[in-house]
Amino acid sequence: MSTEILVNIGQQETRVALVDGGAVQEVHMQRASRHGLTGNIYKGVVQRVLPGMQAAFVEIGLERTAFLHVADMVPILPGGADAEPSIGQLLREGQEVLVQILKDPLGTKGARLTTLLSVPSRYLVLLPHEKHVGVSARIEDDGERARLKAVLDALQQRMAPEFGLIARTAAEGADAPSLEADVAFLLRLWKAISDKAATSRPGTLVHGDLPLSMRILRDLLGTDVERVRIDSAEECRRVKQFAQLFVPQAAPLIELYEGAAPIFDLYGVEDDINRALSRRVELKSGGHLVIDQTEAMTTIDVNTGAYIGHRNLDETVLKTNLEAAQAIARQLRLRNLGGIIIIDFIDMKSEDHRAQVLRALERALAADHARTQIHPFSPLGLVEMTRKRTRESLGHILCEPCPTCNGTGLVKTVETVCHDIAREIQRAARQFEAQGFLVLASPHVIQRLVEEESMGLAELETSLRRPIKLQAEKAYGPESFDVVPLSTAHGP
Secondary structure, three states: OOEEEEEEEOOOEEEEEEEEOOEEEEEEEEEHHHOOOOOOEEEEEEEEEEHHHOEEEEEOOOOOOEEEEHHHOOOOOOOHHHHOOOHHHHOOOOOEEEEEEEEOOEOOEOOEEEOOOOEEOOOEEEEOOOOOEEEOOOOOOHHHHHHHHHHHHHHHHHHOOOOEEEEOHHHOOOOHHHHHHHHHHHHHHHHHHHHHHHHOOOOEEEEOOOOHHHHHHHHOOOOOEEEEEEOOHHHHHHHHHHHHHHOHHHHHHEEEOOOOOOHHHHHHHHHHHHHOOOOEEEOOOOOEEEEEEOOOEEEEEEEOOOOOOOOOHHHHHHHHHHHHHHHHHHHHHHHOOOEEEEEEOOOOOOHHHHHHHHHHHHHHHOOOOOOEEEEEEOOOOOEEEEEOOOOOOHHHHHOOOOOOOOOOOOOOOHHHHHHHHHHHHHHHHHHOOOOOEEEEEOHHHHHHHHOOOHHHHHHHHHHHOOOEEEEEOOOOOOOOEEEEEOOEOOEO
């Protein structure tokens, strides 16, 4: 089956869908409101040198001048602070300097800069001014660290002897050809940055983080991708130009989408995104998944639902679990769920059936770009696995906690809210010398107070010897209410 990449360009948002065999596997989004400046490279000019602070202010064309400390200009040397050269030895006012933003401007503070530039790709980071070769500390396996170090040492000697290379955590498990392709990409990109820096005026952006429409050519494009369709003529032209320079093998695959329907209506991408925000995922057999994402982990529960099978219960359970394994792998990619994941498959007595389900899950996850690790069934019948966090989950990008339930997924019943109101009235009666009380609440709560709770409300009025008035407010949520003293001896 063919694999395609669909790119939807909006005014403030770019979306990318990876479609394999007519089914959406991954969705990537980039919004203008979340696009910071960290990592951008500027050609700046030193505005002021501060010897006492071992720092300088550099004009890079932003609203406020940026801050450059001597520690961000030279590698840390043995011997402590005394080993640092004076800032005056390194910079002078009016000097042009190529810098990169370490921290975005915040409040009244300008951006923090470094001259120790780094250019990232999918698996690696190129260090133009250092010859160091290293591996991310987050890759903990000693054997994998040694393998990556050996591959990078060989690549550096052969392709980039004047540069440093760092393996990012995403490089864990990457083969040598993929790492070599990354080095080639980074060298071409650095040459373009250097050429632009040489001709740019001070105070201008030399290189920014690649937009999503171009990053996909580096991160998602594989040998099995048949075409990349973009629904903006201008962006399609820019992406083609970028591909011809940096990813030449991708240029022939890029084409403009000019269909009448929105590009994300192809293959039901829009519908799949909306369904991926639901807890429940229906299975073709009649079973379903229930996916709950929490701070600590993601739990997935598999249920048979209406499916009862044709022969016996074991057949039903195995068939449902095998289908669920395929659906789980797709949902993890589509929703971009990472960290610890606990799967509660339907109980299986047969060890052979358990092994079949594990193998099905492993095969389904083989195409996942994020690294996964699956453990055997636990004594409680649970499958524990991990999936590497690479970016925010789809739910965290598109949604926010419910203002009523604060993300718990539960709200109090109307009856519970009515009892809360009664207790609040009693509390207010002890606190205020009120002549009566006005209750403001949602229409459903007021309706229950008038009907099912009318006897209790009448008894409360009698015991307090003060009237209670009710007022429905459509703007109030199911748990929101106010009890207002109508007047007091001390004022309104």
